[in-house]
Amino acid sequence: MTDIKAALRAQRIETPSWAYGNSGTRFKVFAQQGVPRDPYEKLADAAQVHAYTGIAPTVALHIPWDKVDDYADLARHARDLGVAIGAINSNVFQDDDYKLGSVTHPDARVRRKATDHLLECVDIMDATGSDTLKLWFSDGINYPGQDDLRARQDRLAESLAEVYDRLGEGQRFLLEYKLFEPAFYATDVPDWGTAYAHCVKLGPKAQVVVDTGHHAPGTNIEFIVAFLLREGKLGGFDFNSRFYADDDLMVGAADPFQLFRIMYEVIRGGGFTDEVAFMLDQCHNIEPKIPGQIRSVMNVQEATAKALLVDRDALSAAQSAGDVLGANAVLMDAYNTDVRPLLAELREEMGLAPDPMAAYAKSGYFEKIAAERVGGNQAGWGA
Ligand code: LRH
Ligand code: MN
Numbered sequence: 265m266t267d268i269k270a271a272l273r274a275q276r277i278e279t280p281s282w283a284y285g286n287s288g289t290r291f292k293v294f295a296q297q298g299v300p301r302d303p304y305e306k307l308a309d310a311a312q313v314h315a316y317t318g319i320a321p322t323v324a325l326h327i328p329w330d331k332v333d334d335y336a337d338l339a340r341h342a343r344d345l346g347v348a349i350g351a352i353n354s355n356v357f358q359d360d361d362y363k364l365g366s367v368t369h370p371d372a373r374v375r376r377k378a379t380d381h382l383l384e385c386v387d388i389m390d391a392t393g394s395d396t397l398k399l400w401f402s403d404g405i406n407y408p409g410q411d412d413l414r415a416r417q418d419r420l421a422e423s424l425a426e427v428y429d430r431l432g433e434g435q436r437f438l439l440e441y442k443l444f445e446p447a448f449y450a451t452d453v454p455d456w457g458t459a460y461a462h463c464v465k466l467g468p469k470a471q472v473v474v475d476t477g478h479h480a481p482g483t484n485i486e487f488i489v490a491f492l493l494r495e496g497k498l499g500g501f502d503f504n505s506r507f508y509a510d511d512d513l514m515v516g517a518a519d520p521f522q523l524f525r526i527m528y529e530v531i532r533g534g535g536f537t538d539e540v541a542f543m544l545d546q547c548h549n550i551e552p553k554i555p556g557q558i559r560s561v562m563n564v565q566e567a568t569a570k571a572l573l574v575d576r577d578a579l580s581a582a583q584s585a586g587d588v589l590g591a592n593a594v595l596m597d598a599y600n601t602d603v604r605p606l607l608a609e610l611r612e613e614m615g616l617a618p619d620p621m622a623a624y625a626k627s628g629y630f631e632k633i634a635a636e637r638v639g640g641n642q643a644g645w646g647a
Contacts, residue, residue: 268572269610271536275568277503277561278322278350278543279313281306281330284554285643287512287547293644294550298633301640303330304341305633309554311345312629316620317561318611322350324398324543327385329355329646335391349392351438351500351543354385357402357446358646365403367423368416368452379423386430396500396541397427398473400440404447404454416452421462428466438473438499438541439463443480445510455479456488463497471499475545476526477510478502485522486529493533493540500541501526503564512547514556516563523563524599527571536568554630558620562607569603 284306286295300306303325310323323342332338339349356366356378364370366378385397401420405411427437441459444451453459456472463470472492479485492498505511505518516523530536542564548556575594582590608618617623 265606268569268606269613271572272319272565272569272607272610273614275319275536275565276322276538276542277317277320277564278324278541279310279320279557279561280324280326280353280543280545281310282326282643282645283544283546283548283557284309285329285645287645288549295642296553298630298637299553299642301637301642303332303338303643305637306330306643307338307342307345307347309633310557311342311347312554312624312627313557313561314347316558316616316624317565318614318616319565320557320561321346322348324351324353324545325349325388325392325394326353327355327381327388329643335388339392349394351396351398351541352385352389352392352394353398353400354382356381357400362402364405364411365416365419365452366401368401368403368411368419370411375419375423379426382423382427383430386427386432386435389435390432395435397431397435397437398440398500398502398543399424399427399437400442400475401453402446402451404444404449404451406447406449408449410449413450420452421465424462424466424470428470431469436469436471436499438471440473440475440478440502442475442478442510456492460492460495460497464495468496471497473500473502473541473543474498475502475504475510476515476523477504477506477512477545481508486525489526489535490529490533493529493535498533498535498540500543502543502545503560504544504546512545514546514548514551514560514563515544516560516567520563520567521599523567524570527564527567528574528595528598531568531571531574532576552630555621555624558624562620565607566603569606570598570601573598573601573603 314320361374439459441453459472503515505513579594
């Protein structure tokens with residue numbers, strides 16, 4: 265049990281700055297009280313999640329949603345709060361110029377503009393001390409014939425190569441794929457294979473990020489995880505959950521068994537290291553934001569604890585013996601284990617309250633920010 269606790273103590277989950285801002289769907293964005301007005305306040309809220317879980321010490325930024333005059337000062341502010349700035353997320357999906365694509369756009373002027381934004385994000389990494397750039401492209405087409413699928417891949421590869429060459433010592437980028445939305449006929453980076461192929465061509469500083477909401481229904485995501493780990497190309501996760509499409513709900517909420525299976529393949533594949541970024545990518549459209557993040561971190565922690573409990577020797581013995589039911593039972597025993605007492609004990613050993621949700625609710629932090637954060641523009645997706 266000591267090793268499991270040690271592994272859990274070393275777990276690191278990165279929360280997204282945009283989860284603390286207002287978010288919604290095309291139908292409605294429901295504003296909430298106490299929502300941050302700037303990246304400084306977002307970091308303060310993220311620090312609360314770390315304060316009560318003990319395993320969420322970094323915060324991903326999204327540019328320009330988190331644009332500031334002095335990124336080094338923002339990084340200092342993060343440190344003063346006991347957290348650090350994590351991955352820098354580019355945004356080439358909200359400018360009018362990007363209607364027909366960004367780095368894949370038929371017009372070279374638009375491609376130049378998009379690539380320059382990606383390069384600016386590397387400058388921000390230099391200023392914040394972040395080592396990871398996360399690239400997601402909304403690029404795609406809505407109708408057959410609208411553009412040349414192959415030519416768009418050539419344009420994408422050209423831009424990625426330029427950004428790859430700009431990466432400094434210890435820096436890397438993670439290429440994110442997504443089956444559809446906002447494009448509804450063809451997306452230029454639609455699946456893990458496309459992302460993987462581009463990353464292999466580029467080199468070791470390019471890896472794939474698996475957003476758990478970006479697959480066709482029924483996709484065996486843990487197989488993709490096992491494969492990418494085997495190839496040394498799994499750079500990280502954008503954790504969330506969904507019942508239908510890219511719902512961006514709390515990770516583990518829709519399918520906790522899937523999250524367990526994913527974390528088991530991570531552990532089995534040697535991916536439970538700092539090499540793999542465990543990031544949340546979620547939107548709390550109707551539920552309170554900070555408790556939503558605390559609950560999400562706890563969901564990943566519970567799935568991880570269950571996966572660490574898998575009796576690996578018994579499993580491989582049953583697998584080698586062709587004992588189908590026996591092997592499945594080993595995994596299910598771990599999954600059906602209630603790990604909440606273990607995690608409560610671990611938190612106390614880490615000097616934390618055993619129940620983070622209750623501790624945060626009792627802290628009065630929400631009442632404080634609801635009273636203080638009056639006026640100004642609440643943060644959001646700025647779409
Ligand atoms: C795209 C995505 C991407 C982010 C955005 C907030 O759906 O998953 O990771 O840039 O959400
Ligand atoms: Mn994502």
